[in-house]
Structure formats: structure tokens, C-alpha cells
Amino acid sequence: xxxxxxxxxxxxxxxxxxxxxxxxxxxxxxxxxxxxxxxxxxxxxxxxxxxxxxxxxxxxxxxxxxxxxxxxxxxxxxxxxxxxxxxxxxxxxxxxxxxxxxxxxxxxxxxxxxxxxxxxxxxxxxxxxxxxxxxxxxxxxxxxxxxxxxxxxxxxxxxxxxxxxxxxxxxxxxxxxxxx
Numbered sequence: 196x197x198x199x200x201x202x203x204x205x206x207x208x209x210x211x212x213x214x215x216x217x218x219x220x221x222x223x224x225x226x227x228x229x230x231x232x233x234x235x236x237x238x239x240x241x242x243x244x245x246x247x248x249x250x251x252x253x254x255x256x257x258x259x260x261x262x263x264x265x266x267x268x269x270x271x272x273x274x275x276x277x278x279x280x281x282x283x284x285x286x287x288x289x290x291x292x293x294x295x296x297x298x299x300x301x302x303x304x305x306x307x308x309x310x311x312x313x314x315x316x317x318x319x320x321x322x323x324x325x326x327x328x329x330x331x332x333x334x335x336x337x338x339x340x341x342x343x344x345x346x347x348x349x350x351x352x353x354x355x356x357x358x359x360x361x362x363x364x365x366x367x368x369x370x371x372x373x374x375x
Contacts, residue, residue, distance in 0.1 A: 318345025
């Protein structure tokens, strides 16, 4: 944004800055709608009120949009946060919570539901806690320990709990043969 304002004349810079703003607004709009839709349909409609009317779901969706927008405004008003820092923090959390599970579910047929839950929880919690600590080993990017501990949790819990059913392992093997 600063480069555009410095290099181009005001009229051209305005066009480029409008394009940047349009991309930002489009992304923000999509994220708000996806979040509201997921919360309304997947959580509220499927878990809390299965027989909710369309009007009720619309109001719940609007409430979700408002709640997410308020949270976003609160995050944006923190003068110590940067977009890069927030994105880094978010990707660290996603990578720690879901990265080990994706790898294990693709390459290890012994992965089970309990191991998956344990990996998501442990990886996410380690990432959150690690990011709050500083100095020495805690200066390491939080995705590394989060990923390692999430992976260990999946392996340990999957080995300590019942193996997946034969139907699950047969399906795993059928996809494995398609790739080979």
C-alpha cells in the first residue's frame, strides 16, 4: 500500500488501492459468511435445535455474523498486533492441530478417532501455550512443538485405544491401492 502511494500518481494509486480494498472486502465478506453458515448449520441446526425454522436460522446466522464482526474489530483495535503476526499465529494453530492428523490419516492405517481427537486438542493447546511463552527454547515458532506433541498424542492414544474397524482399514487400503 505504501509503495503504491509513493510510486504512482494520486489517480492511479487510488485505482490500485481500490483494487486492494476490494480484495480485502471480498475475503472478509466470504469469511464472515462461511463462519456464520458453519456455526448456524453445523452447530446450531444439527446439534442444538434440529427442528429450527428458516426464520430462526436466519436470525442465528445474523447473530453469528455480528459476533464474529465484533471479535474481529476487537482484534483489529489491538495496536500491538499485525496482520502478519495474526496470520502466523492462526497458521501455527491450524498446523499444530490438524497437520499431524492429516499426515497420520493419510499414511498410518492405525489412526483412530480417539487418536485424532487427542492430536487436535494436544497440538492446539501446545501451540496456544507455547505462543504465550518467550525466551530460550520458547522463541521457537509454536507450530514446531505443537506439531510434534500433536503427532505424539495421535500415535500414543491410537495405540492405547481399540484399532479402527475392519471396514475402516479396508477403505483405507482401497484408497492406498488407488494411489500406488
